[in-house]
Amino acid sequence: AQTVTQSQPEMSVQEAETVTLSCTYDTSENNYYLFWYKQPPSRQMILVIRQEAYKQQNATENRFSVNFQKAAKSFSLKISDSQLGDTAMYFCAIARGGSQGNLIFGKGTKLSVKP
Amino acid sequence: KAGVTQTPRYLIKTRGQQVTLSCSPISGHRSVSWYQQTPGQGLQFLFEYFSETQRNKGNFPGRFSGRQFSNSRSEMNVSTLELGDSALYLCASSLSGTPSEAFFGQGTRLTVV
Numbered sequence: 001a002q003t004v005t006q007s008q009p010e011m012s013v014q015e016a017e018t019v020t021l022s023c024t025y026d027t028s029e030n031n032y033y034l035f036w037y038k039q040p041p042s043r044q045m046i047l048v049i050r051q052e053a054y055k056q057q058n059a060t061e062n063r064f065s066v067n068f069q070k071a072a073k074s075f076s077l078k079i080s081d082s083q084l085g086d087t088a089m090y091f092c093a094i095a096r097g098g099s100q101g102n103l104i105f106g107k108g109t110k111l112s113v114k115p
Numbered sequence: 116k117a118g119v120t121q122t123p124r125y126l127i128k129t130r131g132q133q134v135t136l137s138c139s140p141i142s143g144h145r146s147v148s149w150y151q152q153t154p155g156q157g158l159q160f161l162f163e164y165f166s167e168t169q170r171n172k173g174n175f176p177g178r179f180s181g182r183q184f185s186n187s188r189s190e191m192n193v194s195t196l197e198l199g200d201s202a203l204y205l206c207a208s209s210l211s212g213t214p215s216e217a218f219f220g221q222g223t224r225l226t227v228v
Contacts, residue, residue, distance in 0.1 A: 033215045045205060045219035052215075091158065095214035102148060102171055103207075103214050105158035 002027040002094050006106035013082045014114055020067075021077045021109050023092030029053075031097030034068065036077045039108075040088040048090070051075065053097075082113045117142065119208050119220035127226045133194040136223045140187050140208030146170075147189035148217065149181060152203040161204075164189050165212050193225075201227045 003026045013019035025034065036048040051059045051068050058066050063083075067076045079086055092106040120139040128134050140147050148171075149161040160173040164183035183189045187208075193200055203224050207217040 035215075042221060043203060043224075044221045045207075047217075050215055093158075093214075102160040102163060102173070103150070103158075103217070104160070107157045 002029070002032075002096070002104045004092050004094055004104055004106035006092055006109050008109045009107070010110045010112070012112040012114055013079075015082055015084060017082055018078060018080045019082055019111065021079075021090050021092075021111065023075045023077070023106060025073050025075060025092070025094050027073075027094060027096070029096045033095050033097060034066075034075045035093040035095070035103070036064070036066070036075075037091045037093060037105075038086075038088045039091065040085075045091070049077065079111075084113050084115060087111060087113045119206060119218055121204075121206050121220035121223050123223060124221065125224045125226075127228060128196050129228055130196055130198060132196050133192060134196060134225060136191045136193075136204055136206075136225070138189045138191070138206030138208070138220060140189070140206075141218055144208040144210055144218075145187055146209045146212035147183055147187065148207045148209075148212075149189070149191050150205045150207065151175075152205060152222070153199075153201070158205070161191070163212060170212065196227045198227050201225060 032053045034051045038046045049061045063080045089108045091108045093103045146165045148163040163171040167183045181191045203222045205222045206220045209216040
């Protein structure tokens with residue numbers, strides 16, 4: 001079974017500052033993907049960044065980057081130059097590789113960016 | 116390119132009734148997955164349909180069912196509604212079912228009273 005744990009229910013950050021959201025996971029799969037999703041008040045789940053487990057290089061997408069520690073089963077998200085529009089729930093998720101793999105989500109972290 | 120469309124956006128039903136939710140995937144996508152989101156349980160996988168066949172199923176009672184049509188549109192049905200079924204139901208579509216390619220709709224907020 002796969003599990004995802006997000007230990008920070010809520011976090012806040014000042015606009016333009018950097019914040020890191022934590023995520024740990026457990027899986028017995030060798031081939032899997034890790035994801036960070038953002039869910040703003042509009043409720044739509046938006047993919048922020050994804051990481052293939054077999055890739056050692058940490059994924060980056062503009063202001064968003066991850067710190068993927070495979071041995072420690074840790075997958076944190078760093079948001080640089082935080083913007084008011086980053087205010088949302090952030091979910092860490094895992095899925096086994098290939099098709100037919102459903103997403104397993106963590107409980108989420110509510111991030112508030114303050115002006 | 117239109118995104119994933121879920122209808123209706125909001126729904127209020129009474130205990131014991133049944134409800135049908137609809138999801139239209141992105142054009143060309145053949146896989147539709149459904150998730151339930153509640154404050155207590157978080158996001159949980161319900162089932163996945165691919166080319167009109169249920170290919171994967173989560174741990175939900177038989178009251179939760181679904182189907183997919185030849186145009187890839189999917190419906191989810193919940194019978195004999197319970198208060199605990201109140202949730203946001205999210206649908207995700209992808210070309211082949213690979214989660215790394217999934218796009219989500221805005222969800223249907225179901226309230227059972």
